[in-house]
Amino acid sequence: MIEFILRELKALLKDGGFILLAFGGPLFYSFFYPFPYAREVARQIPVAVVDQDNSALSRQLVRMMRAEEEIDPVAYSSLSEAKKALDRREVFAVVSLDEDFERDILKQVPKQVHIYTDASYPVYYKQATTALQKAIKTVSAGVEIKKLQSLGASKAAPLLRSPIKMNIVNLYNPSGSYSNYVVPAVFVALVHQIMLIVIGLRAGTMYEQKKEYSKRLKPFGIWLGKMLSMLLFMGGYFVYLFIIMYRLYGFSGGERLFEWFLFYMIFSVATIGLGLTIGGLFKERETPIVFIVVTSLPLLFMSGIIWPVWKMPLAIQVFRLCVPITYGINGAVRLFVMNVSLGDILPYVCGCSVLAILFGFTSYLTIKKRYPLEI
């Protein structure tokens, strides 16, 4: 068995295409994919401010907006100019303060601050609207408290103004970082896709070369040897992506390393099994790259990390349960990022184990069917 594994590893490491994908892929993607999210959250979004009042209060509001790190207020002299800038995408929101802004407030007339937000880019919209509302509410609170104090409410004024105190705690990703949100899931998707491609690549190459195993080797021995040699690569990816790179990027969580490793091994068996099963379909070396690469996006979205599962049609909800990536991504996010216990993700553990057994069996059948041709 050890001899077979060593022979298999030697053959793989002699193949330039395999080396490029199996080593170059994770190395390249682990740096390249998180690169656009390096700043983690969208900051300094340009926002047009049309201050037609130019009073002490309106200037105070503009100062408050400047204090919000998400937005970068830019002064415009008229609403039409600001609208043009919005059309040209030089700004992503417009705030308009009327001429009689301060006067009305002093006269006890409630004043509306008009905000025009561009929702065609939801990330900009969300950040800009949150920051603007926060700045306006802060200024409003100051005015309210002064008014309440003028009614004699003095110390109780803040409580009269906000009778309910809501403390929101953002769990698992408190800063709302995009890299923390996407990258751990992408690491699992990367491992899944690379494994499927490299196994398919090898199977396609072997089919092209029509090489045969020695008669000494039986299908079960070949299956076991293949599994173990690929598990070695999966182990390597685990160390590189989930120990080295994860720490390097400083993502949250990461405490349940051992439990995640156990789950990862079940996921690995299921993935290798799937790879060997579909590998039997490839009769050319390049076909797996062509057909598997394009499935990356739907498989990633199907996992339920980016878009929630309950919003997907039932057929997709069922189909996603048949691919190991769903369990791998959810396992990584829940066990590793959110630090929940293995017991809390029991349905995922059971589902992944069922797939590992199923694909383990189908991959054995594939090898047996092709025997004595190499796969």
Next chain:
Amino acid sequence: MKNLWRRIIRREGAFLFKRKKSCGFFMFVYPFIIMGLILAIFSGKVLDKIPLGVVDNSSGYYSRELMRTLKSNRFLSPRPFATVAAARKALDQGRIYGVVAVDESYDKDLLKNTGANINAWINNEYLLVGGNLTKGLNAVIGALQAKYQRRNLAALGVPSSMGDSFASPLQVSENILYNPGMNYIYFLGLGLLPAVLQLFVCISVCYSLLWDIKTYHARRLRRVFEDRPYGASAARITFYAVGYFAVFAIMLVGIIALFQVPVEGSLFRVMCGGAAFVFMTASTGLLFAGFTNNLRFCLSICAIYAAPAFAFYGVSFPVQSMPILARAWAEFLPGTHLNRIFVNELLRGVNAAGTWHDILFMTAVGTVCFVLGAKGYSRWVKQNKYLGPKL
């Protein structure tokens, strides 16, 4: 010249529909399967009715009013739990995405004006869900806050007609432009179309061009590439560009019709953008083929170039907020420009000049890639070792 185009187009047609039927399937059927899957995933369109655990430790008049208000918010779907521990467990298991716990003394504190406490835990690892959950909770608390504030003001002797000026002297009038319903299919569905097509176009072009080199079938091409390297390259990639443009047009019209995507600007400009996008992507494929001369290596390069491209398009994360090198890379991806054209012409209906700028940019970069790629590729085709046996 006419003869050249006819010969090459007939040859490519035979390649797709006779010699390598799997390539025909890959070009004309597989993109629809992949895009169909993606659109089906996001067919829920709006992220509402998010499961939220609620623990009402007060069970008084006001806390029940809070529960009713939570239920009436479109983003929230509250589910009662007996204890915070049980709700947190459900949060860990992924059955709910947030927990709201109302203090035991909530009603009492509200009546005494001593500040009633509500604690909320949001699962922010799921950013989209967490964001909408927070938005829903803030709206509910804001509405109740305003109601109780007016009651307090009345108790202080402020006439109800002046309640507004005391309770909220500054009010926000928000006009959400271009996608007021926050329909996710508008930007995710449209943003993913170039991501999927970029992969398909690039891979198809590389596969077709280098298949001849790999299988030593370049003999018939030698003379035409010797005489007219650019004309022959143009004929070859035009076949794929036209095919994929048809795929693009069918997909786009399908998305617009199925998901009622508005067309605020010009569909003609969108189609021009689509044509420029397909041209730039096909030319990039030609460039890769011209430089690598190895099918497997070229496909790996395509995968590396096109697979993570979506992250740089500015759909999931704004281009302006990326590091400068990532921003520069994003500008060289055709999907970034097509995505801008979609937003400009379909959702916003403004900035036609910006659209033409994007179209011209893609065409210019595509032309440079085409010239370099055609030069490189014709060099390989002319080499004796790739010609194969004489027919």
